[in-house]
Amino acid sequence: MTVRNTTAGTLPKSSYALSYRWYSADGRDRTTGSNRLETVLPADLAPGASVLVEAKVKAPSESLLGQDRERYVLAWDLRDRDRRRWLSETAGVAPLRQDVTVEHPTSDQLGLESFYQYAGTAIGAGAGLSVNAFSGNAVLDYSPIANPSRGPVTFVRLAYNSQDGSTSSLGPGWSLATSTLTRLGSPLEFQGGLLGDPERVTLVDGDGTGHHFDLNRHAASTGRSGPTTARPACTCCCSGPGMTTTRAAGRSPARTGPGCTSTSAATRPRRSTATATS
Structure with missing residues (x-):
C-alpha cells in the first residue's frame, strides 16, 4: 500500500503507524484489540512524500449473525501511537475505505454439495428448499433456464444461502450462475504472493x-522440488498440480492431481484470521 503525506507537517515513523478499523455493513465499529494490527512506517514522511508499506490485516473472528460469509468495510488510517489518536481525527484526512468480504472457515458449508446431507422439500415452480443437516444453512435453489445439448449446457441458476451475508450481483445472500462455474459478481480472490505466485486462491x-x-510450492506428495504453478480447478473437488484442496470435515476424500495434498477442516483452527498484503 502506498501512503502519502497530504498534511503540512512531517509524520515521524517513531510516532505513526499504518492501521485500520473494521465496520459492519450497517456502519457499526467492529474493531477490537484482537483484530487490529499496526504496521510501522519504514521512514519519516515529509509533506507530499510517499512510501510503500507492506501492511498486515487480521479479520474479525466473531460472526455477527452466525453467518459464514459477511460484508465489512475496512477503513485504513494512520494512528498516532503516542496520543492514541487517528490522523483522520486530528488532521481531517479521510481514511481509505474498502469493501471487504470476510469468510469464516465454515464458508465451504454454504451451497449444495454431494458430501453433505440435507433435509429438503419442493416449494413450487421447480424451486427447492434444503437445510444442511450439519450447519443449519438453508438453501433456496431455482433454475429457471436449463437447456442441455451435445456441447456446453446453457443454464441460469439462482441460489440463496441463509448464512451468507456477502453481496454479489443479486444482493446479500444470493448467488447467480449463468453457464459458469463461479457465481456472477464474485471473481477469484488471490491472497499472498505479492511478487510471485499467490499462496491461496478462493x-x-x-x-x-x-x-x-x-x-504447495514443494510438491511434497510427489517428491518433486522447486516452485510449481497454481492452476484453477476444473471442478469443485479437484485441484491442479501444486495446489492443496481444503475441505470440510465429513467430506469424502477429494480427488487431487499430481503434487497435491488435501487438508481437512477438522485439523484447521476454527477462526477467521487472515493476513493480507496491500
Missing part, C-alpha cells in the same frame, strides 16, 4: 460454496 461457485486452493 473460488465461490454458482450456489455460494467457498472453495480454497493453497499453493
